[in-house]
Amino acid sequence: MTTAVAKKVSVATSPSLEISRETALHWLEQMMLIRRFEEAAEYAYTQKKVGGFLHLYIGEESIAVGAVAAMHPDDDIFTHYRDHGWVLARGVDPKPAMAELYGKATGLVKGKGGSMHFASVKHHMWGGYAIVGGHIPLAAGMAFSHQYLKRDRIAFCVMGEGATNIGMFHEALNMAALWKLPVVFLIENNMFGMGTAVDRASAVANIYEKASAYRMPATRIDGNDIELVYTTIQEYVNRARSGEGPQMVEAMTYRFKGHSMGDPQRYRTKEEVENRRPDDPLNRWEKKLIERGWADDALIKETFTRVDKQVAEAVQFAEDSPFPDPSELYTDILVEE
Amino acid sequence: MADMIQVTYRDALKEAMREAMKRDENVVIMGEEVGVWGGTYAVTRGLYDEFGGRRVIDTPIAEMGIIGVATGAAMGGMKPIAEIMTINFALVAMDQIINNTAKIHSMFGGTMRAPVVIRTAAGWGQLAATHSQSFEAWFAHVPGLIVVMPSTPYDAKGLLTTAMYSQNPVVFIEHSRLYGEKGQVPQGEFRVPFGVADVKRDGKDLTIVTYSRMVHVALNAANELAKENINVEIVDLRSLRPIDWETVYNSIRKTHRALVLTEDWMTYGISAEVAARIGYETFDYLDAPVERLTQLEVPLPYASNLEKLSFPDEAKVMQQVKAMLA
Ligand SMILES: Cc1ncc(C[n+]2csc(CCOP(=O)(O)OP(=O)(O)O)c2C)c(N)n1
Numbered sequence: 001m002t003t004a005v006a007k008k009v010s011v012a013t014s015p016s017l018e019i020s021r022e023t024a025l026h027w028l029e030q031m032m033l034i035r036r037f038e039e040a041a042e043y044a045y046t047q048k049k050v051g052g053f054l055h056l057y058i059g060e061e062s063i064a065v066g067a068v069a070a071m072h073p074d075d076d077i078f079t080h081y082r083d084h085g086w087v088l089a090r091g092v093d094p095k096p097a098m099a100e101l102y103g104k105a106t107g108l109v110k111g112k113g114g115s116m117h118f119a120s121v122k123h124h125m126w127g128g129y130a131i132v133g134g135h136i137p138l139a140a141g142m143a144f145s146h147q148y149l150k151r152d153r154i155a156f157c158v159m160g161e162g163a164t165n166i167g168m169f170h171e172a173l174n175m176a177a178l179w180k181l182p183v184v185f186l187i188e189n190n191m192f193g194m195g196t197a198v199d200r201a202s203a204v205a206n207i208y209e210k211a212s213a214y215r216m217p218a219t220r221i222d223g224n225d226i227e228l229v230y231t232t233i234q235e236y237v238n239r240a241r242s243g244e245g246p247q248m249v250e251a252m253t254y255r256f257k258g259h260s261m262g263d264p265q266r267y268r269t270k271e272e273v274e275n276r277r278p279d280d281p282l283n284r285w286e287k288k289l290i291e292r293g294w295a296d297d298a299l300i301k302e303t304f305t306r307v308d309k310q311v312a313e314a315v316q317f318a319e320d321s322p323f324p325d326p327s328e329l330y331t332d333i334l335v336e337e
Numbered sequence: 338m339a340d341m342i343q344v345t346y347r348d349a350l351k352e353a354m355r356e357a358m359k360r361d362e363n364v365v366i367m368g369e370e371v372g373v374w375g376g377t378y379a380v381t382r383g384l385y386d387e388f389g390g391r392r393v394i395d396t397p398i399a400e401m402g403i404i405g406v407a408t409g410a411a412m413g414g415m416k417p418i419a420e421i422m423t424i425n426f427a428l429v430a431m432d433q434i435i436n437n438t439a440k441i442h443s444m445f446g447g448t449m450r451a452p453v454v455i456r457t458a459a460g461w462g463q464l465a466a467t468h469s470q471s472f473e474a475w476f477a478h479v480p481g482l483i484v485v486m487p488s489t490p491y492d493a494k495g496l497l498t499t500a501m502y503s504q505n506p507v508v509f510i511e512h513s514r515l516y517g518e519k520g521q522v523p524q525g526e527f528r529v530p531f532g533v534a535d536v537k538r539d540g541k542d543l544t545i546v547t548y549s550r551m552v553h554v555a556l557n558a559a560n561e562l563a564k565e566n567i568n569v570e571i572v573d574l575r576s577l578r579p580i581d582w583e584t585v586y587n588s589i590r591k592t593h594r595a596l597v598l599t600e601d602w603m604t605y606g607i608s609a610e611v612a613a614r615i616g617y618e619t620f621d622y623l624d625a626p627v628e629r630l631t632q633l634e635v636p637l638p639y640a641s642n643l644e645k646l647s648f649p650d651e652a653k654v655m656q657q658v659k660a661m662l663a
Contacts, residue, residue: 053464
């Protein structure tokens with residue numbers, strides 16, 4: 001664990017906050033829900049019910065679940081297109097989420113956005129964005145509004161490590177630091193931007209070190225350790241909220257599936273992927289709960305059963321929902337005035 | 338003529354690049370996922386193994402940088418092919434393309450050149466509003482750029498070869514839904530010149546002026562219409578800047594009716610320019626107003642049914658042609 005700035009930053013090396021059994025089980029259920037939701041989405045894709053791009057979050061769930069738990073419910077999240085986990089972690093109903101993947105009228109954004117553009121404003125989930133880096137200044141702008149309007153909210157910006165190589169990232173970081181905006185940048189470093197390994201695309205292998213150019217406190221953590229995600233994000237979010245300016249956390253993780261559907265994955269071996277399996281954040285959390293005596297196999301099975309039912313209902317809802325009416329083509333283009 | 342072989346649009350493009358790379362050490366390819374992955378649409382597959390990472394260069398996700406670096410390298414005497422994964426991401430690089438690449442030669446009084454080839458893909462397929470756009474008119478609007486948009490493997494290879502010999506910046510727009518399209522292509526180097534349109538089908542009743550994927554939609558519709566004794570001529574522009582106006586006008590002087598068919602939006606789109614010129618230059622020959630069929634003016638929605646409604650298809654073309662002949 002290292003920090004990138006001269007300014008002293010205390011870094012969580014082990015969970016410092018007590019987590020109740022109830023919370024622990026809730027996180028387990030949320031991670032399971034995201035996992036099963038995406039497995040169902042993947043299946044629906046093979047059935048041609050879902051189209052376009054589908055970027056799965058399988059293997060990275062601990063980051064969204066742990067981070068969302070560490071924020072206030074009215075803190076504002078912006079993310080890239082790998083967004084299913086963030087939306088579900090925020091407590092959005094899986095039914096309209098699945099319906100969005102099906103391109104149905106009952107979807108989160110009326111079937112107009114699909115997988116890459118999940119959003120739910122009432123959950124302070126401002127959406128998934130598909131142009132790499134494009135949402136980073138938006139999050140800074142949301143933070144600007146919080147600062148200007150003296151609101152007690154922060155903006156939370158999620159991106160992959162690949163996005164830290166694009167100009168928009170650097171422009172947004174500079175402005176955020178210059179104006180001390182209440183924003184936390186979270187880098188999900190899943191080792192690849194599409195097929196390009198981190199060190200083939202970034203001159204700086206430790207992504208969090210990029211923050212130091214802007215004198216921004218930053219740290220790197222094991223993103224598959226949900227408690228560590230929770231405690232670290234809580235600390236960084238608190239700091240942003242208390243007027244200390246923007247913060248950055250780099251969460252190390254691994255993407256088990258291809259970049260999107262139909263990725264031939266020539267850039268890594270099957271063994272590499274298999275070697276990462278023991279690090280699966282969901283399995284790790286299950287094991288930890290059993291070790292602590294907070295769960296047993298029966299409870300885990302029971303939780304999966306509950307989640308499976310929820311996902312099956314979401315799929316059924318999506319199946320049964322109507323496609324958008326053709327007149328929807330011309331709605332929502334400009335705000336009616 | 339060299340021996341013809343049947344190849345895909347994808348492989349035709351790759352062959353043009355291979356030949357240029359073998360011929361000229363100064364040719365490099367740079368872009369996201371062009372190397373190890375082999376190109377997201379597999380256009381560069383195999384070139385990394387053949388030419389190595391020094392010449393087939395995986396870049397960071399940094400479109401502005403890619404175009405700027407490629408343009409600077411071209412100024413330094415190289416002949417870079419800069420691949421922008423899809424045309425949507427070219428927006429991130431727009432300042433470089435318009436203010437540098439397109440301007441270097443004229444702004445410095447002809448003392449410099451920036452002969453970079455910018456390859457990119459148009460297309461759609463439930464990719465929603467930011468990933469499904471047709472921006473050819475944005476580039477074709479700008480003096481100082483050459484803009485081509487081939488519809489067949491033959492044209493793809495011939496135009497790309499011309500681009501590789503060109504001393505000017507070329508925006509080379511492919512189409513993601515054409516990569517698997519097969520056709521006869523000469524083996525070895527051959528060129529299709531810029532600014533020369535191609536009559537893809539002879540007819541006498543009406544001219545469809547189009548390019549890229551819509552050429553195929555027009556051809557399918559024309560084949561159906563032929564069963565009803567309606568003979569449509571199809572002019573494939575191939576180059577959008579410069580445009581071969583004479584071929585367009587000559588066709589309309591023969592058929593007296595013109596339909597401009599494009600995948601971009603109508604307002605200020607390619608069809609606006611083409612229809613305006615036809616109306617002015619062939620006014621005395623026209624038996625009907627020039628009509629346009631384009632993508633509906635909506636940000637493309639994800640939902641499959643709405644997406645399908647957004648684009649011209651064979652049925653819409655047939656209906657429009659019949660209405661114009663009624
Ligand atoms: C400006 C831009 N360039 C290229 C792309 C194509 N693209 C989509 S995702 C991606 C990789 C992003 O990697 P990373 O930021 O590490 O996120 P991850 O997908 O690994 O979660 C690329 C190159 C894009 N969407 N936008």
